[in-house]
Amino acid sequence: MVSSTRSTLNPSTAAGDKPVRSRPVAAVTILLLGSAAIVFGLMLSVSLGAADIRLVTVWEAVFRFNPELAQHQVIRELRIPRALAGALVGACFAVAGSIMQGMTRNPLADSGLLGLNAGAGVGLALAFAFAPSLSFMYIMIYCFIGAAVASLLVFGIGSLSHSGLTPLRLTLAGAAVSAMLLAVSQGVAILFHLSQDIAFWMAGGIGGANWTQLKIMFPWVAAALIGSLVLSRSITLLSLGRDVAAGLGQRTRLVQTAGMIIVVILAGAAVSTVGPIAFVGLMIPHITRYLVGVDYRWIIPCSAVLGSILIIFADIAARMINAPYETPIGALIAVIGVPFFIYLASKRKGEL
Amino acid sequence: MLVPSAKARRTREASILALLGVLIVVIFIVSMNTGFMRLSPLDVLHTLLGEGTQQQKLILFDFRLPRIVISLLIGAGFAVSGSILQGLSRNALAEPSTLGINAGAGFAVLIFISFVPATTAAPIFVLPLLALAGAALTATLIYFLSYRRADGLSPTRLILIGIAVGAGIYAFQLILSLRLDPQNYQFVAIWLAGKIWGGDWRFVLALLPWILTLLPFAFYKARVLNVLNLGDETSKGLGLPLERERLLLAAAVALAGACVSVSGGIGFVGLIAPHLARRLVGPRHQIMLPAAALIGALLLLTADTIGRWILQPTEIPTGIVVAIIGAPYFLYLLAKSKA
Numbered sequence: 001m002v003s004s005t006r007s008t009l010n011p012s013t014a015a016g017d018k019p020v021r022s023r024p025v026a027a028v029t030i031l032l033l034g035s036a037a038i039v040f041g042l043m044l045s046v047s048l049g050a051a052d053i054r055l056v057t058v059w060e061a062v063f064r065f066n067p068e069l070a071q072h073q074v075i076r077e078l079r080i081p082r083a084l085a086g087a088l089v090g091a092c093f094a095v096a097g098s099i100m101q102g103m104t105r106n107p108l109a110d111s112g113l114l115g116l117n118a119g120a121g122v123g124l125a126l127a128f129a130f131a132p133s134l135s136f137m138y139i140m141i142y143c144f145i146g147a148a149v150a151s152l153l154v155f156g157i158g159s160l161s162h163s164g165l166t167p168l169r170l171t172l173a174g175a176a177v178s179a180m181l182l183a184v185s186q187g188v189a190i191l192f193h194l195s196q197d198i199a200f201w202m203a204g205g206i207g208g209a210n211w212t213q214l215k216i217m218f219p220w221v222a223a224a225l226i227g228s229l230v231l232s233r234s235i236t237l238l239s240l241g242r243d244v245a246a247g248l249g250q251r252t253r254l255v256q257t258a259g260m261i262i263v264v265i266l267a268g269a270a271v272s273t274v275g276p277i278a279f280v281g282l283m284i285p286h287i288t289r290y291l292v293g294v295d296y297r298w299i300i301p302c303s304a305v306l307g308s309i310l311i312i313f314a315d316i317a318a319r320m321i322n323a324p325y326e327t328p329i330g331a332l333i334a335v336i337g338v339p340f341f342i343y344l345a346s347k348r349k350g351e352l
Numbered sequence: 353m354l355v356p357s358a359k360a361r362r363t364r365e366a367s368i369l370a371l372l373g374v375l376i377v378v379i380f381i382v383s384m385n386t387g388f389m390r391l392s393p394l395d396v397l398h399t400l401l402g403e404g405t406q407q408q409k410l411i412l413f414d415f416r417l418p419r420i421v422i423s424l425l426i427g428a429g430f431a432v433s434g435s436i437l438q439g440l441s442r443n444a445l446a447e448p449s450t451l452g453i454n455a456g457a458g459f460a461v462l463i464f465i466s467f468v469p470a471t472t473a474a475p476i477f478v479l480p481l482l483a484l485a486g487a488a489l490t491a492t493l494i495y496f497l498s499y500r501r502a503d504g505l506s507p508t509r510l511i512l513i514g515i516a517v518g519a520g521i522y523a524f525q526l527i528l529s530l531r532l533d534p535q536n537y538q539f540v541a542i543w544l545a546g547k548i549w550g551g552d553w554r555f556v557l558a559l560l561p562w563i564l565t566l567l568p569f570a571f572y573k574a575r576v577l578n579v580l581n582l583g584d585e586t587s588k589g590l591g592l593p594l595e596r597e598r599l600l601l602a603a604a605v606a607l608a609g610a611c612v613s614v615s616g617g618i619g620f621v622g623l624i625a626p627h628l629a630r631r632l633v634g635p636r637h638q639i640m641l642p643a644a645a646l647i648g649a650l651l652l653l654t655a656d657t658i659g660r661w662i663l664q665p666t667e668i669p670t671g672i673v674v675a676i677i678g679a680p681y682f683l684y685l686l687a688k689s690k691a
Contacts, residue, residue: 108512113519153683160687168508172445172686175515179449179619180679183672190542191666278519327527334523338516342497345512 022295027302030291034305038087041312045083046075048316053079077211085209085273086315087308088221090280092270094307095228095300096263097281098288102235102296103259104155106167107286107344111147111267112278114170115177118185119150120271125185129192136272137216144268146181151264153177206274206315207326217269224265228300231258236296277330279337280307286344365639368632372646376424379650383420383657384412418553423656423670424649425556425563426611427621431648432570433611434622435629435641436604439577443507444627444685448487448608449619450511452518456490457483457612459521459528465540466528477558479613487609491601493517542669543616555614562610566603567645573600574637581635618671620678621648627685 047053053071060066061075093111100109111117123146127139134142157173188194234255237245245252270277284307285299292298311329318329384396391399391408399408434447448454460482494517498509529540577600608622629644655673662668 113515157683157687168512169686171512171515172450173683175450176679176682176686179675183675183679186541187668187672187676190669190672191663325531328523328530331523331527334520338520338523341516341519342513345516346497346500346509 022293022298023291024295024298027292027298030288030302031305034302034309038305038308038312041309041316042083042087045086045312045316046079048319081211081214082206082209082315083312084214086206086311088214088217089206089270089274089277090307090309090311091225091304092221092266092307093277093280094284094288094303094310095225096266096270098285098296098300098303099228099231099235099259099263100281101285102239102299103256104170105239105241106170108167108171108282108341110278110280110282111263111271112276112280113178113282113341114174115150115154115181116147116264116267117271117276117278118178118181119146119148119153120144120268121276122146122149122181122185122188123268124272125188125194128194129188135216136213140217140220140269140272143272144264147264147268147271150177150181151260155260205326206311206318206329209273213273217273220265220269224262224269225304227258227262228266229297231255231262232296232300235259235300236294239294239296275330277311277333279333279340280310282344283337283340284310286340365633365643369639369643369646372643372650376646376650376653379653379657380420383423383653383660384416386657386661414552418556419656420653421556422559422614423653425559426615426618427625427649427652428567428645429559429563429607429611429648430618430621430652431625431629431644432567432641433604433607434648435626435637435644436570436577436600436607437622438626439580439637440601440604441507441510442581443511445511445623445682446507447619447622447626448604448612449518449617449622451514452490452494452516452521453487453514453605453608454612454617454619455518455521455525456493457487457609458617459525460486460489461543461613462525462528462540465536465543466532477554480558480562480610483613484606484609487605487612488602490517490521491605495601559610559614562606566607566610569603570600570607571638571641573603574641576600577637577641578635616669616671618652618674620674620682621651623685624678624681625651627681 043055043058046058047055053075057071058075061069061072062080065076066072096111096116097109100111100114101107120143123142123144124139126146127134127142131138154170154173154177157177158170234245234250237248237250238252238255238259242252245255284303288299288303288306292302310333314329314332318327318332321327321332381393381396385391385393391411395404395408396412398404399412404412430448437446437448437451438444440446461479464479464482494510494514497517498506498513500506500509529537532540611618625644625648626640628647629640632647633639633643652670652674655677656670659668659670659673662673
């Protein structure tokens, strides 16, 4: 019933698309097939790498763990946390992008392009510089603060002007805030001779993920993802425009604040674990909207699934392309993401 | 509104240019005193007159002066490049770094450094040419990606695609720079952050020909930019051959490329200087371009001085100082703009 009322309204998809309805069948299919693909990807990710490991051994490492075997150790301590971290941050970036695009009706919103990743990066650089022995918990909180500051800056600037948050203005504000925050973290890195430590992390590396990080970030991410599902109906309303949402009796300011808090937690947690990977939050929501329609109750869970799949397989590719060296996954995704962005930008007729 | 007479306007313009000149001289003197070794103004004067100690001469002539001169040159270069780009695209937010040109130039240099160690003397004169090639390729790419037969070169599309292409190039830079050995990596990291590393007259010599030919060319074409400000249709109607437009674009790209080869990724100068210039002397390019050049030179010299002074003895790359000052100004412009 919700889907039918907005069947002709197609808020934040790129201009030129035909109006799409919500497609629950497609969504359920994505959720089911996607979950299977995630499980398959996780197993593949665990078995592939510097030393290829047979799936039987993976199975044994999980269910009949033998601490004497080196392969079991590698699987337990390196490969599994890495694969899980990939799945988790993929969902984080994609859902953060979905929420931002839905709330701002801005097809170019992404935590990387809008400066949130750079903000989390400053938080991390400062944590590295001033408290190198800090536990991951606090590093993550620094990243939350950094991402929050960046989002306040970008959205504050965007909304100061009377014609409001146009996609162009938001993107430019994001680019400027990113440049500034990147400069700050570069400055901190050079000053404290952290350049090399931070560099690989900056390029987006899942290789360093470990159980401790996962255990600390998981509750935050789980809470934020559940929160985003709770909020999803309100986001669908917001995606029709603030006036429409307010007219339908929604407390838009409250929803937007809650949405931004969720976005900050998702982006901050993901960046603190694997570095600032951009374009996931740009691409996945678009693809998802194309597949499942305009209802964010479907878009958000499907984005999470598709985002996980993207990062799991991109991480596998990053390990295989130039073995034994790892290609930075952030760079790898940018190679797909930039043409996607250009496609979105040039589809628009110039009003933007 | 009262329209000032031509004479009053000219006096005002002349006095603004003179004031900028005086400010540059003041910062110049401060800058010569600033750094790891402090020299008092009197010491500087003595040394300039040839009476200083050997050590003072070394610091002043071999380290500080070339760096100051380079700051001035690239400040002016970026500023004029940005002015031309803003004039051509009629977009107030255009500049070499938002259009991805800096990234392209930097990438070409980075490729070179990955294969030839930067510590050898050979690349110095090659770098501007390489940077130029990278900048030109990127500019061409962005031009073709944002050109549509239906509505030509939309300014917003130009910027968005510039940002995207810049992000893509940045990703490749990361891939490449992670392969470098630690020593080269440190060099590249600092260079990409925008450090004026030419503590050396050879860099001045490498840069000078570009600035000396392209700045006068831009000043000479000031009238064309004035006409272009009226819009493509009007320009054509007034009989302006639009091929000249491309030549100006090439000049802007070449200026940015040459500057990037010496200074790395310094953004925002090409954005801020034209804005301040327009605010001070108005939109006529004959006077606006020189004013922008002076403001750019002043801005970079100041940023470089601050970078050397603020956390002694560690230096902060100039590009970082400029970004921290420049980004808020950019955001301010963005918040105020109506488009």
